Amino acid sequence: MTIKSIIALANKDTVFSNFLNIRLLNEKASDYGLVFSNQIHILPGLKTVRIYGTYEDLTRIQIDETLEKPKYQEGDSTVKAMNDQKPALQNRFKDQVKQLDIFLLGNDSVRALKKK
Numbered sequence: 001m002t003i004k005s006i007i008a009l010a011n012k013d014t015v016f017s018n019f020l021n022i023r024l025l026n027e028k029a030s031d032y033g034l035v036f037s038n039q040i041h042i043l044p045g046l047k048t049v050r051i052y053g054t055y056e057d058l059t060r061i062q063i064d065e066t067l068e069k070p071k072y073q074e075g076d077s078t079v080k081a082m083n084d085q086k087p088a089l090q091n092r093f094k095d096q097v098k099q100l101d102i103f104l105l106g107n108d109s110v111r112a113l114k115k116k
Contacts, residue, residue, distance in 0.1 A: 029035065108116075
């Protein structure tokens with residue numbers, strides 16, 4: 001560290017590039033689709049640094065990274081068995097939701113029970 005950076009750190013004021021590697025910050029931000037927008041807030045006398053990043057065009061990034069999903073053949077026995085069970089499980093789920101609604105709406109609330 002240089003004498004200037006030591007003095008700046010002693011006064012709790014510093015230049016951003018003295019304690020963060022800007023190039024590394026840009027590389028890490030680009031891995032997540034962020035662009036370093038250089039909106040930096042350093043509050044003198046406090047240990048607070050706020051760094052703002054902005055998203056790039058996410059639709060372009062997501063289209064590039066989408067992978068083809070494997071297509072299952074209908075002849076596969078496990079897929080066929082699961083497809084056969086699907087309607088029965090959906091009906092069972094609907095029945096359970098109906099019973100839950102009846103229970104929740106049919107019973108008095110805790111407040112109503114306390115008042116009785």
